[in-house]
Amino acid sequence: MDENLTFAIEHLAYGDREEHDTMPVFDSEYYLRSNPDVASAGANPLLHYLRAGRREGRLPRPPAHVQNDQAQAQDAPANRNTEERAVGTVAVEEMEAAAKRYAAIYRVSPVLHSEDHMLAHFLKLSAEGGLGFYFKGGLADAEQLMTTIEKLGIDMDNLRVLEFAAGYGRLTRHLQKLCDLTVSDIHPEAVAFVSKHCGCPTYLSSKEPEQLKIPEQFNVVAVISLFSHLPDRTFGRWLSALYALVAPGGYLIFTTIGESARAINAQIPTPGSDGIAFEAISEQIDLDTQDYGNSTVHPHYVGFQIGRIPGARLVSYHAGVWWKYQDQYVVQKTF
Template sequence: MLPSDNSGFHVSTNKMTAIHELTPTLGQQLLQEGCDLLARGAREAAAQVLARARDERDVMLDAHALIEANDLIGSLRNVMGLDCTISGQDDIFGFFRDHHSSRNPLRDYLADGWRTLSELMVLLEAVDQPLLKTNRMLEFASGHGRFTRHLVKALGPSRVVVSDVVPSAVDFLRSTFGVEGFLSTSLPESVQWPARYDLVFVLSLFSHLPRATWSRWLKVLYEAVAPGGLLVFSTHGIKAANFDHVTLDDEGYFFAASSESTAIDEQEYGTTFTSEAFVLARIAETMGADKLVRQVPVHFWNHQDAYVLRKL
């Protein structure tokens, strides 16, 4: 819940942009005007001004938070039918906001989560284990909820559990979406699973892991799956490697100590590319090749390969 002043309108605490600088930007001026209009109860005028502020990248998230919290005209919640609150600490949103190709970072960010939901549902239908019939799932390496908000709309919060190594991410998902959540660790073997899950979904973690922990995370995450359940994970495969002009080593592996995350050490969370042969070899030596029930190249975002393992 966002705090409010005694005028009754909500004020964002998510990295609220300083609006009293000697030479405020256009975005800061619009944000201040919107706040003033809200304080006077002029909701329609405030909505128009804050919609303009939302187009200015330096105050985009602040303006968005005010529009959403006050349920103003132009609220994305009213368009998408789900909670569109975005954390100011969300590195993935920051990636969209700062990327030159993103014309509308808010919509791109929210649509990307919806796209992931549809791609996961297609993958699960192919192995006759539909998402909507999943009793309990774990979204591991969940971040600040790009995908979680869509899962909650599809399954309800009681069937979704999240985990991340960043404390603020887990706290945000618990308080915003009402899901259960627990903190992960840097060392795979130190993770304590509260339960076993019908589906463990790990999107774009193995595309960031160094060689020292790649197989170890695969083993540990497979242990979190209930009998008959599925582990679904994605990787940067050959298409991604070619796109980024990366040369894999003899094993079919490449790691660079760099990523979009500002919260995790780049040596333990960088950018990783793997060949299909590398991934299949790790599956075979870790839990057995017979556990693989489906693999689809460039399935997620037309960029990452998908692998589905079943716990027998």
């Protein structure tokens, strides 16, 4: 018998004897809906919960009040307005109370946008599971980025950060409380939304890196999960364009998908001898998949691209430090 299956059966039968509790009722469909990272990795939901999810505080089934709400919804007449706004498959009005609760906990804006690709990715049918991951994960990412910046020895009192490819504010709503923040995104609606609800200066990005118009420089330019989507045709060009926005002595921090991600998702494309593999596949249907898909890169490829930029110095490389899936590179502008 497969050792993974044996592991699951033993825990279902006996529970965790060291913790003196038995295995709670497990809802595989709910677990995958509420944890899109597990679903996208193709992991067995029960095994993931037993080995990691339980320690991480992930729920094995919907909370009692969500189950009750779902039961009531099934019994209620179908009188919902078909014009109702929705994020993913859940009506915005259905999420407002939950969003306000999370926003009060984290002291951030509760406002959500119906075109938020990240929220739609997290949120399937359960407002509680996906929404909680959206808010809590945004805070965790903001804290991780700030910890990285602090370790660089930057003057935190005068820190100016550009968050590039910011989307609809999952990270921004937390990060703007921690630094002097400017954001940029390619979606005009996202730029307008973040400006209004997060109060940050904003710039609209561009399809081609050479067309980017941001007339400022920053101590840190942070690019979380953009280079994991770029083809070879624009990878180095975007690296140069964003490096140009770094003030002398400042840093460009960005993430990529490398071989460390294969432990979670064995299906990621394998780079060839040039060090990059690109698939023209994307959940963001409003973007051309030839420009924005899924890419896997080897460190030597990234190092080569950095080496082509005059004055760029690779300060650090850490594999899998973002969500145990993406690698982080920190590049300093030496002149």
